[in-house]
Amino acid sequence: MTVTALLPELTARAEDIAHTRTPTCPCGATGALADRPDGTVVRHADTVAKAHAPDTDAGELARRLTVSAGLPDVFLPPLGPAPADLHGRLVTFWPYGSPVDPDDPDAAPWEAVGTLLALLHRARLPEAVPKMRGPLKAARAVAGLRAVGDHPAAAPVLRAWAALPAWARAEAPMPRPAALCHGDLHLGQLVRLPEGPWRLIDIDDLGAGTPAWDLARPAAWFACGLLPGEEWTRLLDAYRAAGGTAFGPGDDPWTVLDVPARALTVQTAARTVTKAVTEGRDLDELDRAVVDACRRMAAIPGQLTHKSTK
Amino acid sequence: MQCPKCRAPMHTYNRNGIQIEQCSGCRGIFLDYGELESLTRLEAQWSQSAPPPVPPAAPQAYPAAPQPAWGAPHGGHHYGHHRNKGFGRMLFSS
Numbered sequence: 001m002t003v004t005a006l007l008p009e010l011t012a013r014a015e016d017i018a019h020t021r022t023p024t025c026p027c028g029a030t031g032a033l034a035d036r037p038d039g040t041v042v043r044h045a046d047t048v049a050k051a052h053a054p055d056t057d058a059g060e061l062a063r064r065l066t067v068s069a070g071l072p073d074v075f076l077p078p079l080g081p082a083p084a085d086l087h088g089r090l091v092t093f094w095p096y097g098s099p100v101d102p103d104d105p106d107a108a109p110w111e112a113v114g115t116l117l118a119l120l121h122r123a124r125l126p127e128a129v130p131k132m133r134g135p136l137k138a139a140r141a142v143a144g145l146r147a148v149g150d151h152p153a154a155a156p157v158l159r160a161w162a163a164l165p166a167w168a169r170a171e172a173p174m175p176r177p178a179a180l181c182h183g184d185l186h187l188g189q190l191v192r193l194p195e196g197p198w199r200l201i202d203i204d205d206l207g208a209g210t211p212a213w214d215l216a217r218p219a220a221w222f223a224c225g226l227l228p229g230e231e232w233t234r235l236l237d238a239y240r241a242a243g244g245t246a247f248g249p250g251d252d253p254w255t256v257l258d259v260p261a262r263a264l265t266v267q268t269a270a271r272t273v274t275k276a277v278t279e280g281r282d283l284d285e286l287d288r289a290v291v292d293a294c295r296r297m298a299a300i301p302g303q304l305t306h307k308s309t310k
Numbered sequence: 311m312q313c314p315k316c317r318a319p320m321h322t323y324n325r326n327g328i329q330i331e332q333c334s335g336c337r338g339i340f341l342d343y344g345e346l347e348s349l350t351r352l353e354a355q356w357s358q359s360a361p362p363p364v365p366p367a368a369p370q371a372y373p374a375a376p377q378p379a380w381g382a383p384h385g386g387h388h389y390g391h392h393r394n395k396g397f398g399r400m401l402f403s404s
Contacts (some may be wrong), residue, residue: 105397188401225382226396229375258378268404286396289382296380
């Protein structure tokens with residue numbers, strides 16, 4: 001089924017569901033929220049329909065959906081207990097939630113990120129849960145970089161990747177004990193219902209894994225100088241206060257964050273360079289910040305001492 | 311008094327009549343209500359009456375967050391002038 005055929009059909013499904021939820025649907029705010037190879041998301045009023053990636057495993061998605069439905073304090077609750085089939089594409093339905101305002105960095109919900117991740121990591125790990133897919137996403141980003149060919153910035157990124165332990169490259173099992181993890185945490189993964197608290201969305205990478213992975217993307221932003229230390233500290237403090245399990249109460253978080261934060265920095269750099277090559281443009285200052293961090297990693301073997309910025 | 315950040319004991323110092331609490335563990339400094347203003351006032355008087363002026367110590371409620379050795383030099387945040395652009399990157403999968 002082509003994407004051009006998918007969009008209108010998905011929109012019609014969203015409209016059908018929206019009209020079962022409210023007899024007086026305003027039929028406003030209809031349109032595509034995302035249309036990428038890894039998922040197409042459309043909205044009709046207060047209902048969202050997501051067509052998952054074509055290679056999505058039906059059994060794994062169903063289990064992930066069940067797990068998320070069982071954690072209403074953490075995840076936006078799905079509409080319906082099982083994925084639907086739309087001409088071979090798996091579709092899930094969700095209430096529409098407002099995203100983080102991209103124009104107001106000061107209003108970013110860093111405490112909510114920390115608290116939601118802590119609650120998720122503390123949740124009972126179900127027996128039948130797929131693996132968290134974070135390392136796999138990093139490996140795919142690096143494969144994508146290799147596929148676009150030579151670029152001066154590719155070498156330091158690939159060197160930093162090669163220096164990572166096998167588990168962080170999705171070539172060996174993740175360290176135990178495992179916890180329930182989101183797997184692809186960023187600020188676009190938080191939404192809230194009207195008058196409601198923040199909740200996580202996007203269950204495609206949810207599963208059992210190393211909880212530090214979920215903190216590693218903000219950690220990487222901080223280490224690359226994109227996220228101010230004060231905001232990073234707010235996130236970490238909220239995570240600690242809510243009993244997050246990625247590191248012990250008195251522990252230095254970087255003992256567990258170092259490897260996954262390196263992996264997320266490599267992943268970000270790989271995607272950034274791939275995108276720049278594909279679009280035929282130079283790296284900008286923010287792109288270079290993540291590539292430079294990869295360059296510095298080569299000189300500093302993993303799990304050595306960290307420095308204080310003070 | 312215990313440090314609200316790391317729970318180590320806080321020690322009280324007196325600087326020109328202003329009480330400053332410093333943590334014996336993380337070295338973070340706490341100022342009570344009005345103390346920052348008092349310090350600023352003192353600093354203004356100092357620079358008027360006794361050159362050369364001494365730069366005021368930046369009051370820091372918390373110590374800077376630790377970061378890995380491969381982190382950006384000098385730590386912290388280098389893209390203040392690109393704040394919204396950098397923030398935009400945090401809203402998408404990378």
